[in-house]
Amino acid sequence: MDGRRTDVRYTPSPDDPSWSGDWAPATPKGVPIGWDQLGEDDFLYERFRVDVSLEVGGLFFSRRYLPVVDFALAWASAPIVLKEKPRIDMHSSVEAITYKAAREGATVTVTTNDHEGEGRIAWTELEDLVDTMIERAFTILYGHHPELRTNPYLLDLRERLAELGLR
Amino acid sequence: MTAVNRILLRAVLIPVLFSLLGLHGRKRKKPRTRSEGRSNEGDSRKADEQLNRGAVDDSDAPADSGKPKDEGNGQPPPKKKPKFEFDEDMVDATWEKHRPGGYYDSQKPPVKNNVYHKDFTKDDLRAALLDAQQNGVDRPRGVNSDDIMRSGKYVYWNPYTDKPTGVNGQTGLLIPVAGDGNMKTAYPFES
Numbered sequence: 001m002d003g004r005r006t007d008v009r010y011t012p013s014p015d016d017p018s019w020s021g022d023w024a025p026a027t028p029k030g031v032p033i034g035w036d037q038l039g040e041d042d043f044l045y046e047r048f049r050v051d052v053s054l055e056v057g058g059l060f061f062s063r064r065y066l067p068v069v070d071f072a073l074a075w076a077s078a079p080i081v082l083k084e085k086p087r088i089d090m091h092s093s094v095e096a097i098t099y100k101a102a103r104e105g106a107t108v109t110v111t112t113n114d115h116e117g118e119g120r121i122a123w124t125e126l127e128d129l130v131d132t133m134i135e136r137a138f139t140i141l142y143g144h145h146p147e148l149r150t151n152p153y154l155l156d157l158r159e160r161l162a163e164l165g166l167r
Numbered sequence: 168m169t170a171v172n173r174i175l176l177r178a179v180l181i182p183v184l185f186s187l188l189g190l191h192g193r194k195r196k197k198p199r200t201r202s203e204g205r206s207n208e209g210d211s212r213k214a215d216e217q218l219n220r221g222a223v224d225d226s227d228a229p230a231d232s233g234k235p236k237d238e239g240n241g242q243p244p245p246k247k248k249p250k251f252e253f254d255e256d257m258v259d260a261t262w263e264k265h266r267p268g269g270y271y272d273s274q275k276p277p278v279k280n281n282v283y284h285k286d287f288t289k290d291d292l293r294a295a296l297l298d299a300q301q302n303g304v305d306r307p308r309g310v311n312s313d314d315i316m317r318s319g320k321y322v323y324w325n326p327y328t329d330k331p332t333g334v335n336g337q338t339g340l341l342i343p344v345a346g347d348g349n350m351k352t353a354y355p356f357e358s
Binding site (some may be wrong): 015027040041044045064065070073075076077080082086091093094095096113148157160161164 | 256266271272274278280281306315316317318319321333341343345347349351352354355356
């Protein structure tokens, strides 16, 4: 909208060891497990945290140290829910950041509880943005850990996203 | 007095006398309020509606002894199922992330809306979590929708005492709870 940028980028959080090439999956108590045993809890709360660079209509709503899958899934509801309802609040699973999106006609306004200003984008830009959020989440996971390509939780997640018309 | 007169007295005159003296029929008591002398029928109706909604302010109710109330069968009511589970490791991990000087506070710049207030101690956190297990309020993933991709829920806790939990003046906590019922963290939150 008006040529202002809308984009999302993920960078592995330097404080999260799960991005390291020699990292091996384990329970929070340190018991080793297989790559295929990593489940929803690991992806939503514990592992694979990224620094999110999020620009919406020229405004930055960036945030550090968010689990990449949790961030992408919080946003995944937006284009579906906003088809029927005027607004949606999307909470992080791990900290006090809430992204809020409101739709009026073909325009979507994005704000948060911790950033100044509001980003305004077209409805189609929101759909593209959410697709990008999801696609890049899988890309960064598989890029750092190809073993995750056969993870049952992620496989099932991709299937469910596809059924909803999301990438 | 003849038999006929006695019958007439019982059947006609006594009811007429009762009627004239206002003693006839069921005695009616007009409900009234104590303070204003007006009918309290409307008040009663409102109270019933509030009771049905569970919205009665019981601040004037007798003090709770702290013991489970007898349900009438001599047995205390069954304890409510906790809204989530936690252990000391989770309290430790949560405290280290959100305490003053902890992970979020040491970011550059600090992520202040994630930081506990300096007067909110680790013991306060533990007590809050124990209380929230019973008295917290379940929140779905999305305020205006069901989150369609993530399981679990949030539990919102706020005792409304004005004692801050967070440095930004929050007085409650938001507690993410995973699909298996385990809490994952608890951060300052104002609803």
